[in-house]
Amino acid sequence: xxxxxxxxWHDMGGQAAGPVPMDGHDFALWEKRVDALMVLCGQxxxxxxxxxxxxxxxMGEDAFDTMSYYERWVAAVNQNLLETGAYSIxxxxxxxxxxxxxxPTYAEAxxx
Amino acid sequence: MPHDHHDxxxxxxxxxxxSGHPYRADNDGPLTYWQRMExxxxxxxxxxxxxxPAEISGQIDAMxxxxxxxxxxxxxxxxxxxxxxxxxxxxAASASREMGFDIGPLNLIAVENTPQTHNLIVCTLCSCxxxxxxxxxxxxxxxxxxxxxxxxEPRAVLQEFGLDLPDTVTVRVHDSTADMRYIVLPAQPEGSxxxxxxxxxDLVTRDSMIGTGLPRQP
Numbered sequence: 517x518x519x520x521x522x523x524x525w526h527d528m529g530g531q532a533a534g535p536v537p538m539d540g541h542d543f544a545l546w547e548k549r550v551d552a553l554m555v556l557c558g559q560x561x562x563x564x565x566x567x568x569x570x571x572x573x574x575m576g577e578d579a580f581d582t583m584s585y586y587e588r589w590v591a592a593v594n595q596n597l598l599e600t601g602a603y604s605i606x607x608x609x610x611x612x613x614x615x616x617x618x619x620p621t622y623a624e625a626x627x628x
Numbered sequence: 629m630p631h632d633h634h635d636x637x638x639x640x641x642x643x644x645x646x647s648g649h650p651y652r653a654d655n656d657g658p659l660t661y662w663q664r665m666e667x668x669x670x671x672x673x674x675x676x677x678x679x680x681p682a683e684i685s686g687q688i689d690a691m692x693x694x695x696x697x698x699x700x701x702x703x704x705x706x707x708x709x710x711x712x713x714x715x716x717x718x719x720a721a722s723a724s725r726e727m728g729f730d731i732g733p734l735n736l737i738a739v740e741n742t743p744q745t746h747n748l749i750v751c752t753l754c755s756c757x758x759x760x761x762x763x764x765x766x767x768x769x770x771x772x773x774x775x776x777x778x779x780x781e782p783r784a785v786l787q788e789f790g791l792d793l794p795d796t797v798t799v800r801v802h803d804s805t806a807d808m809r810y811i812v813l814p815a816q817p818e819g820s821x822x823x824x825x826x827x828x829x830d831l832v833t834r835d836s837m838i839g840t841g842l843p844r845q846p
Contacts, residue, residue, distance in 0.1 A: 615667050625664065
């Protein structure tokens with residue numbers, strides 16, 4: 517990689533970019549829950565914000581361009597929880613399959 | 629109209645959520661892969677005794693309770709109380725705690741706008757933000773465009789926010805980290821000297837505490 521400039525993708529300070537997009541959105545319940553999971557897992561010592569950042573940065577630029585902010589966060593939270601052994605990948609996959617049978621929308625599947 | 633307008637709380641603009649963001653058109657789209665992952669993680673952690681449903685809903689309530697009104701109250705106090713302002717500029721976390729705001733274990737640094745200096749905050753590496761005083765960051769704060777350009781051409785970025793600063797004003801850009809967050813202490817607007825602390829807080833906008841805006845004029 518002779519053309520590598522010494523930066524990883526997330527180190528974007530000072531790069532050229534277009535106008536700042538001003539449109540925003542309010543946060544959906546599932547996004548707030550992801551945020552709450554991150555904060556609570558940190559408080560309980562399951563992993564740290566540095567662990568979150570590492571997983572986010574290792575996802576690479578493609579994830580930044582194709583996934584929303586909290587989609588990246590939930591993937592990073594999951595990565596850290598798998599590493600710390602909070603649950604197994606089999607448990608996760610089985611549960612996600614079961615959740616898919618509950619209904620077509622988040623409201624029906626959330627079990628809140 | 630999505631909800632009643634509250635005159636006493638200027639952060640609740642019509643069409644805006646309590647956290648100061650436009651409402652989503654629809655929260656009930658088709659269930660996504662990542663939403664299923666959130667549900668699965670939450671359920672597994674609860675079943676294994678790591679978390680309780682009450683802890684999660686309590687954390688969301690605390691998140692919803694944090695809005696730029698918290699930061700505005702701190703700014704207004706600094707404008708009326710020089711001793712508080714001095715404490716804020718020396719240790720913003722402990723000064724904010726004095727007012728009852730939970731800052732967590734973060735280092736928080738307040739940077740003061742003066743006639744000579746305008747401060748702007750950014751997190752070029754991710755999305756670090758003084759969320760305990762301002763709530764969750766606006767989407768633009770997390771964009772590639774803002775993160776990349778705020779440190780390269782801050783005056784051009786500020787112009788996109790409608791802020792055209794004269795060349796005599798120095799622009800200082802502060803790059804946040806996970807452990808060290810910044811908040812801008814905007815300059816008190818001229819003509820507001822006789823206003824009460826509560827009236828002053830109503831002049832303080834979210835963007836004026838990020839540095840992409842100025843307080844409202846009285």
